[in-house]
Amino acid sequence: MQAFTKVMQVDSFFERFDAVIQSPKRIVLACHVNPDGDAIGSVLAMSEFLRGRGHDVKMVVANDFPGFLHWMPGSDAILVFEQQSEACKTAIAEAECIMMLDFNNLSRSGILHNEIGKTRCPRVLIDHHRDPDESQFYCMYSSTCVSSASEIVTEIILHYGKEYLTESISTNLLVGIMTDTGSFAHSIYHPRTFELVSLLVEKSMSYGYVHELVYDTMSENRLRLLGFAINNRMEVLDDYSTAIIALNKSDLNAFDYQVGDTEGVVNFPLSMKKIKMAVLVTERQDQIRLSFRSKGSFSVHELANKHFKGGGHTNAAGGTLTCSFEEAVAQLKAVLPKYKEMLNLAE
Numbered sequence: 001m002q003a004f005t006k007v008m009q010v011d012s013f014f015e016r017f018d019a020v021i022q023s024p025k026r027i028v029l030a031c032h033v034n035p036d037g038d039a040i041g042s043v044l045a046m047s048e049f050l051r052g053r054g055h056d057v058k059m060v061v062a063n064d065f066p067g068f069l070h071w072m073p074g075s076d077a078i079l080v081f082e083q084q085s086e087a088c089k090t091a092i093a094e095a096e097c098i099m100m101l102d103f104n105n106l107s108r109s110g111i112l113h114n115e116i117g118k119t120r121c122p123r124v125l126i127d128h129h130r131d132p133d134e135s136q137f138y139c140m141y142s143s144t145c146v147s148s149a150s151e152i153v154t155e156i157i158l159h160y161g162k163e164y165l166t167e168s169i170s171t172n173l174l175v176g177i178m179t180d181t182g183s184f185a186h187s188i189y190h191p192r193t194f195e196l197v198s199l200l201v202e203k204s205m206s207y208g209y210v211h212e213l214v215y216d217t218m219s220e221n222r223l224r225l226l227g228f229a230i231n232n233r234m235e236v237l238d239d240y241s242t243a244i245i246a247l248n249k250s251d252l253n254a255f256d257y258q259v260g261d262t263e264g265v266v267n268f269p270l271s272m273k274k275i276k277m278a279v280l281v282t283e284r285q286d287q288i289r290l291s292f293r294s295k296g297s298f299s300v301h302e303l304a305n306k307h308f309k310g311g312g313h314t315n316a317a318g319g320t321l322t323c324s325f326e327e328a329v330a331q332l333k334a335v336l337p338k339y340k341e342m343l344n345l346a347e
Helices: 010-021 037-052 085-094 112-117 149-160 167-180 192-203 207-215 220-232 249-254 265-271 300-307 325-345
Strands: 026-031 056-061 097-101 123-127 139-142 234-237 242-247 277-283 288-294 316-321
Touching: 010 139, 026 037, 026 085, 037 056, 037 097, 037 149, 037 167, 056 085, 085 112, 123 149, 139 149, 149 167, 149 192, 167 192, 167 207, 220 234, 220 242, 220 249, 220 265, 242 265, 242 325, 249 277, 265 277, 265 288, 277 325, 288 300, 288 325, 300 316, 300 325, 316 325
Parallel strands: 026 056, 026 097, 097 123, 123 139, 242 277
Antiparallel strands: 234 242, 277 288, 288 316
């Protein structure tokens, strides 16, 4: 088990985690801004597990999550700060414990940052991203060698007994692992992931149906945006083995953009043999978002962390800029020469 966590030994984690959940408490679960399948899946599963042990649990997110995840069991109970700010503030202020899933620093929680920062209750971290701020947490299960936060939550629940893996918990955890691995195409570091997935598939809703709900419910506008992004906005930079897709506000508005409509777009350029890194640049209300993906040994975490106030994993990372859209694209291209050799030699 020690191979599964680099920050805190598993026994030490459970010693403190047991102390937290031993008696009923008001617990708040939070995830990162712009929640994805892993964030929502891990939060929903942990929420049901804790409620089953007698806790009063509230789930809070900074902003809404993609529509193709709204079917997930229990998701209608999630409080969205952008829509229910007072309820979120009250839940956080009254919490006796806050659990942070799928992010490793308060700054990644978006608008929740200030509210959580005011609290003095114990904080628990469950995450798989690099370089967590250990000083912020009472206990942490943090590992970079697992596929997802949902995989860690699965291990935690199994620690207390297989009987806790209900159909809804298993379904939510399956979605989390499935989406964070691109349907098991990447971020699989050891066979244990497939062992856990096998167990979840056995207990969850039909796997084929779950996959269909996540991947085969696109709107026409979303599909047309994907086609437009690749055909009209993808720039291939052969010298750097890199492809950039840059979508400004007008592009997104032309296809009636909804939250989640650009999910997965950044992965498509990597299907080209010659491409080692793909970057999606999108213009949002108050910032420019960059999503990085890579193949092989090239670390987009290092690039995003050094130049774009972000980070993540070796092959998947994100970043933000507060400049204009044109300046962001120019800044991205300006750093590529520094990584030319590493990109072209990455295997």
